[in-house]
Amino acid sequence: MKFKNILIKTKDVLLEMLFPSKLKCIFCGRDIISFDNQPYCDRCAKEDYFNIGNRCCYCDMAIPAGNIVCDFCQKKHKYFDKAYCPLKYKDGVKNAILKFKSDNARYLAPTFASLIAQRIQSDNVQIDVIIPVPVHAKTKRARGYNQAEILAKEIAKILNVPMQTGVITKDKVTLDQKTLSYHERLKNVTSCFTLRDKSSIKDKNVLIVDDVMTTGATLNNIAKTLVGFSDKIYVCAIARDTVE
Numbered sequence: 001m002k003f004k005n006i007l008i009k010t011k012d013v014l015l016e017m018l019f020p021s022k023l024k025c026i027f028c029g030r031d032i033i034s035f036d037n038q039p040y041c042d043r044c045a046k047e048d049y050f051n052i053g054n055r056c057c058y059c060d061m062a063i064p065a066g067n068i069v070c071d072f073c074q075k076k077h078k079y080f081d082k083a084y085c086p087l088k089y090k091d092g093v094k095n096a097i098l099k100f101k102s103d104n105a106r107y108l109a110p111t112f113a114s115l116i117a118q119r120i121q122s123d124n125v126q127i128d129v130i131i132p133v134p135v136h137a138k139t140k141r142a143r144g145y146n147q148a149e150i151l152a153k154e155i156a157k158i159l160n161v162p163m164q165t166g167v168i169t170k171d172k173v174t175l176d177q178k179t180l181s182y183h184e185r186l187k188n189v190t191s192c193f194t195l196r197d198k199s200s201i202k203d204k205n206v207l208i209v210d211d212v213m214t215t216g217a218t219l220n221n222i223a224k225t226l227v228g229f230s231d232k233i234y235v236c237a238i239a240r241d242t243v244e
């Protein structure tokens, strides 16, 4: 590094130490002073918001220590290889995701994407193409955007791999998964996705992106349409909800 560049870098570091970036905690909205761009306050850092500890090796759900696979994955076949969900869907996390979905708080996307990307990078998996969970054309027209697509775009930037839309389409308007029981959820999203573009995923490692993963029925049904065409299938969401 040239001496001039070292001076510029040192100046930036000193300025950051004296005047750290002003941020708002993504969970509680409190103003925070962050020296390392950690996007949440110290209080929220201590909350049980992070999906860490012993988790199912397929669906990333928290399970008792000593177990490897959750009860649901033992019963129901998973068409994806692994799930990555950095947060737990509760309290402050729930508020932040609801804001991202309904207030069109797009500024939260890079932060959520970076939490997901860190998980994937620390697992050392190779991703070749990123696909957002599609919404029905009618829903997208009404809402104006697809939040999974906004998130997928940010993850693609960090991992430096292409994001592809239109590979899979949703052809049936379904009921909101949140209003349904476990079995109703499984039925609700069965055969509503169609693989339209086989060439984009042929023999590739695919990452499917959603905002929240609950039963995993949506992600599992999308993964099912890719089986036999793509290579590995990974799925991810900002947060993991537990199945009631």
Ligand SMILES: [Zn+2]
Residues within 6 Å of the ligand: 025, 026, 027, 028, 029, 030, 040, 041, 042, 043, 044, 045
């Ligand atoms: Zn906070």
Ligand SMILES: [Zn+2]
Residues within 6 Å of the ligand: 056, 057, 058, 059, 060, 061, 069, 070, 071, 072, 073, 074
């Ligand atoms: Zn599981």
